Amino acid sequence: xxxxxxxxxxxxxxxxxxxxxxxxxxxxxxxxxxxxxxxxxxxxxxxxxxxxxxxxxxxxxxxxxxxxxxxxxxxxxxxxxxxxxxxxxxxxxxxxxxxxxxxxxxxxxxxxxxxxxxxxxxxxxxxxxxxxxxxxxxxxxxxxxxxxxxxxxxxxxxxxxxxxxxxxxxxxxxxxxxxxxxxxxxxxxxxxxxxxxxxxxxxxxxxxxxxxxxxxxxxxxxxxxxxxxxxxxxxxxxxxxxxxxxxxxxxxxxxxxxxxxxxxxxxxxxxxxxxxxxxxxxxxxxxxxxxxxxxxxxxxxxxxxxxxxxxxxxxxxxxxxxxxxxxxxxxxxx
Amino acid sequence: xxxxxxxxxxxxxxxxxxxxxxxxxxxxxxxxxxxxxxxxxxxxxxxxxxxxxxxxxxxxxxxxxxxxxxxxxxxxxxxxxxxxxxxxxxxxxxxxxxxxxxxxxxxxxxxxxxxxxxxxxxxxxxxxxxxxxxxxxxxxxxxxxxxxxxxxxxxxxxxxxxxxxxxxxxxxxxxxxxxxxxxxxxxxxxxxxxxxxxxxxxxxxxxxxxxxxxxxxxxxxxxxxxxxxxxxxxxxxxxxxxxxxxxxxxxxxxxxxxxxxxxxxxxxxxxxxxxxxxxxxxxxxxxxxxxxxxxxxxxxxxxxxxxxxxxxxxxxxxxxxxxxxxxxxxxxxxxxxxxxxxxxxxxxxxxxxxxxxxxxxxxxxxxxxxxxxxxxxxxxxxxxxxxxxxxxxxxxxxxxxxxxxxxxxxxxxxxxxxxxxxxxxxxxxxxxxxxxxxxxxxxxxxxxxxxxxxxxxxxxxxxxxxxxxxxxxxxxxxxxxxxxxxxxxxxxxxxxxxxxxxxxxxxxxxxxxxxxxxx
Numbered sequence: 076x077x078x079x080x081x082x083x084x085x086x087x088x089x090x091x092x093x094x095x096x097x098x099x100x101x102x103x104x105x106x107x108x109x110x111x112x113x114x115x116x117x118x119x120x121x122x123x124x125x126x127x128x129x130x131x132x133x134x135x136x137x138x139x140x141x142x143x144x145x146x147x148x149x150x151x152x153x154x155x156x157x158x159x160x161x162x163x164x165x166x167x168x169x170x171x172x173x174x175x176x177x178x179x180x181x182x183x184x185x186x187x188x189x190x191x192x193x194x195x196x197x198x199x200x201x202x203x204x205x206x207x208x209x210x211x212x213x214x215x216x217x218x219x220x221x222x223x224x225x226x227x228x229x230x231x232x233x234x235x236x237x238x239x240x241x242x243x244x245x246x247x248x249x250x251x252x253x254x255x256x257x258x259x260x261x262x263x264x265x266x267x268x269x270x271x272x273x274x275x276x277x278x279x280x281x282x283x284x285x286x287x288x289x290x291x292x293x294x295x296x297x298x299x300x301x302x303x304x305x306x307x308x309x310x311x312x313x314x315x316x317x318x319x320x321x322x323x324x325x326x327x328x329x330x331x332x333x334x335x336x337x338x339x340x341x342x343x344x345x346x347x348x349x350x351x352x353x354x355x356x357x358x359x360x361x362x363x364x365x366x367x368x369x370x371x372x373x374x375x376x377x378x379x380x381x382x383x384x385x386x387x388x389x390x391x392x393x394x395x396x397x398x399x400x401x402x403x404x405x406x407x408x409x
Numbered sequence: 410x411x412x413x414x415x416x417x418x419x420x421x422x423x424x425x426x427x428x429x430x431x432x433x434x435x436x437x438x439x440x441x442x443x444x445x446x447x448x449x450x451x452x453x454x455x456x457x458x459x460x461x462x463x464x465x466x467x468x469x470x471x472x473x474x475x476x477x478x479x480x481x482x483x484x485x486x487x488x489x490x491x492x493x494x495x496x497x498x499x500x501x502x503x504x505x506x507x508x509x510x511x512x513x514x515x516x517x518x519x520x521x522x523x524x525x526x527x528x529x530x531x532x533x534x535x536x537x538x539x540x541x542x543x544x545x546x547x548x549x550x551x552x553x554x555x556x557x558x559x560x561x562x563x564x565x566x567x568x569x570x571x572x573x574x575x576x577x578x579x580x581x582x583x584x585x586x587x588x589x590x591x592x593x594x595x596x597x598x599x600x601x602x603x604x605x606x607x608x609x610x611x612x613x614x615x616x617x618x619x620x621x622x623x624x625x626x627x628x629x630x631x632x633x634x635x636x637x638x639x640x641x642x643x644x645x646x647x648x649x650x651x652x653x654x655x656x657x658x659x660x661x662x663x664x665x666x667x668x669x670x671x672x673x674x675x676x677x678x679x680x681x682x683x684x685x686x687x688x689x690x691x692x693x694x695x696x697x698x699x700x701x702x703x704x705x706x707x708x709x710x711x712x713x714x715x716x717x718x719x720x721x722x723x724x725x726x727x728x729x730x731x732x733x734x735x736x737x738x739x740x741x742x743x744x745x746x747x748x749x750x751x752x753x754x755x756x757x758x759x760x761x762x763x764x765x766x767x768x769x770x771x772x773x774x775x776x777x778x779x780x781x782x783x784x785x786x787x788x789x790x791x792x793x794x795x796x797x798x799x800x801x802x803x804x805x806x807x808x809x810x811x812x813x814x815x816x817x818x819x820x821x822x823x824x825x826x827x828x829x830x831x832x833x834x835x836x837x838x839x840x841x842x843x844x845x846x847x848x849x850x851x852x853x854x855x856x857x858x859x860x861x862x863x864x865x866x867x868x869x870x871x872x873x874x875x876x877x878x879x880x881x882x883x884x885x886x887x888x889x890x891x892x893x894x895x896x897x898x899x900x901x902x903x904x905x906x907x908x909x910x911x912x913x914x915x916x917x918x919x920x921x922x923x924x925x926x927x928x
Contacts, residue, residue: 277768284761287750294709294747295762295815296733354752 091403095348095363102370110377118373120256126343126369127258128153128317129336130362133343134269135310137361140344141273142306143286143353144200144207149314149340151218152192153333156185156318158222161231161328174235186315192218193311197304207307215337222330230329233322242323258320262365265313270358282306287354342389343368346396350404368392411437411472413458413569413600418467420453420624427453428464429624435617437568437600440591442611442632444604445621446644446895447861451604454621455571458602459491460484471568471600490562494574494695496554498546498561505529505542508561532564537593552583556590569600576607577696580674580877588614606694606860608640608899620644641892652867657846659687659870663721664854665823667706670715675701676878679715683823683856686849690869691858692898698878699858700742703825706856707739708732719823733762738816740809742827742858748812749800756782756796758811763818785814790840806837813844824848824855830864842868862894874898 090097107114132149139146160181167177196214200207241261245254273279281302284292293299314333322328347364349356371392375385413435420428428450435441445451457464460478469476471488478484481491498507505525514524529542538556546554555575562570572591576584591614594601603615611618612632619629620643627643665683670676676698683689693699705712708727717724719735729739741747749758759782760767767777782796789810793803800811809829816824826845830838845855845868859865865872866889874882874897882897 275773276771277764277773278771280757280760280764280773283753283757284750287753288746290747291741291750292761294707294729294739294741296729296819297761297764298730354750 094399095346095360095367099363099367099370102367102374106370106374106377110374112377113374117253118377120253120259122366122369122373123259123262124256125372126365127256127262128321128333129339129343129368130262130365131265131313131320132310132317132336132340133347133361133365134265134358135306135313136340136344137347137349137356137358138269138273138282138306139207139310140341140349140351141286141353141356142282142302143289144303144307145341145351146193146196146207146211146307146310147337147341148192148196148211148214148218149310149317150333150335150337151215151222152189152311152314153318153321153336154222154330155192155218155225156189156315157322157328157332158226158231158330159185159188159328160319160322161233162225164233164235165231168234175237178233178235178238182319185319186312189311189315189318190308193308194304196311197300197307200307201300201303219330219334226328226330228330230325230327230331232327234326238323239326240323242320242325261316261320265316266358266362273358278302278305283354285353338389338393339368342393342396345393345400348400350400351397411568411598411600412470413602414470415454415458416468416470418454418457418464418469420450420457420462421465425624427624428457431467431621431624431626433619433626433629435600435602435619437598438595439616440595440601440603440614442603442605442615442618443621444606444608444611444618444640444644448623449621449644450624451621453624455491455573455602455604458569459489459571485565485567488566488568489571490565490567490569491571492555492558492562492573492575494577496558498554498557500547501545503543503545504533504540504549504557507546507557508532508564532560536560536563536590538590550583552579552587555579555587559587559590559594563594563597563599567599569602570594571602571604573604574606574695575603576605576610577694579696584610606899608637608896611640622646637896641896645891645895653688653869654846657686657688657849657870659849660685660852664719665706665856666716666718666721668716668718670702670705670712670717672701672705672710672712674878676705676875679880681873681880683854685822685854686852687871688845688849688855688857688869690865690872691856691875692860692862692865692872692894693858693875694860694898697875697898699875700827701878702875703739703827703856703858706732707737707825709739733819733821736820736822737825738762738819738821738823739825740812740816740827740829742831744808744812749808751799751801753800754797755791755793755800755803755811758800759785759814759818762815766819781818785810785817789814789817789844804833804837806833806840809833809837809841810844813841817848822853824853826855826857828859829857830859830861838864860898862898863891866891866894 112118136146136149163184164177164181167180168174192214196207196210199205199210240257242258244257246257246260248254273282281292281297284295284297285299285302289299318332321332343364344356344361345351345364346367347357347360347362349360368389371388372385375388415431415433418428418431419426431454443451443454456462458469460481460483463477476487478487478489499510508529509525514521514528526542533540533542538560540549540553540557546557549557559572559575575587579587591601605611615632617629618632618635618640620627620640622644662685663682664685667679667681670679679702691699691702701710704710706717707729708731709729717727719737724731724735745751750761760778763781764773767774767781785791786793786796791807791810791814793807800808803811829841845857848855857865857868870885872884872894873880874884874894876898884894
């Protein structure tokens, strides 16, 4: 009996630990059987390509949320970045620089602008103690306004052949294989970078410590302000990269890009098991969260679900994920 | 007149008998002091009277009626109110809100504000408190809040009111105002139980005094019949302090120097030197400014004026981050919320302060990390079945060792310990003393803050006594008894005439008091 009990406990623990992975696999199998067109390399790679825009930001957001903060302004940062890339590259090209040089400088500038925004968010948080929820909610509007004003509300066209590779290119393309979408490669690279930062570096530990107990971390001589500011910068820099990918897919930059994406970003992180209370979370979990959201999106599209219904489903998913996390936490305490 | 009768109350906790057959009779119209050092059982007795926990055996009567409460709310309804030392008022609400919170006078479905304010005003006037019923709590000072707290407790017309160290955060003159309020309560038919660690106050405010020691009632008498000596010997009995090993020695090299450190009302003009290898005690009661002083030195709180020198060079705009670089370390008095990251593993908590030491560049050196964790677990004898489990699964003593180990991994030269033995068992206590001694042998200096003064006598080379934010005396272990130290900390001094300075402002009264104490 005892051995049976032990086994059951172990099984329970494994199930709890890998719940999202198991659900994802089950979903995958069910959809492969019942959803026509789901199980094809085209479709699977498409899921990755579609999720990359949200996904790269989600890894930055994982750090931010583990650190006990949030950034609601990433959606607008995508717009700012896309508009900045388009306008700056056009101006540089107009003043006689080569297309390639103009675009590279423009992309770097977009990342720099968003990093500065993140630095500002982090500084206000660290210096004045205002919750990032409020700061970035305000910035969500401010940044959208700036992007829209800068571009006068119109999409700005980008003219450069190779630029589309960033968002729409393929690696390892052969005659029989359509190739791996470039965004998927970027997503995996970003995942590895964040995974290494969070698991192998001093900074990653500091992020967990500050998110776990800010006062204990401060009294342990950790530079709180530095940790907060760098994480807020990182998520904005990644949002800038997303903006670049998106503008490359469309070959234009618009302030409308990224509107509402913060919801999908945060959903992926929360579904991946990162605690909104800070201190707990994994890059791997977010990876699963991104795939989960991607598969849900994809299957709703395949099954012809109405766009409006998608909102209901995704909103509910966030709520359910938070509920499950919270209930598990309470059980543990009891 | 009513009477509270405590009959043969015992309370058994796992491993300890917290209260052992305590019987006591207290009458209304008097201020009944209840005293005893930490661990004497007085907190347990209070919790039994006000319904926080049930006794293992014994009964309590108010007059002829036997009372027992399922919870503190029921106790309040049935006439036992408690004023705790940590204030429980809602800062953003008004005085009237706080007094009637949860039981506003109603007019149908709506709050009857007129009646709320009128009744609050009547209550405050009746007690001689000159505070506006519509004033926000945030705008009130500590002593005013304490008075509102008492008014709130009295608003339910209790038969018994428990005052748990109401003066611990007040200055001398503020204390006098509060005493006038308490004296006013004596005219009402209420049994007042007054808990205090400030011995000298007792002759001013209390009429009777009951002393607990090791869970037993050692005496109960009228204050008029008691001398200071009587009370001290009742509190401490025959106490022996253990000795520090001979080879734990201080040197002449000054590693930390504090000059004229002042921080508002919390502490002022603090001067001392700490030598290499020295173990310096700071003795003081709750509210004496000891914790605030330690936090200021470590840079976790700002201070107003004064200088701190580490190894001869002045530290400016100190932060814990900078002080750590200079070789300082501090263990907080509140390990649960300030010392540990509860959701992190034991392993993780041992590495928070020393991340830099166990990294190569930006990356954590896993080998160094596990070596350092293993070293602390072995040296500090941390008992943990699994180092990966959450730190909250450990006992208090082992948690404290993790807090210390976290810092030792950073190889500090000066350790600041704030209440290192709070809430841990005797065995763990001695292990922690041994750690402090061993550090001294290695040349690490320590400052130990504690309200358990007999411990300081055991651990420290030298003890500074802190009262009302000032150092009032310095003693070396050899020449001192526990009673003497306690009486210094509690500010008890026969020459003192407490009423003389009550008209002065708080600060000048304090300094006059200090001078008298020094003489």
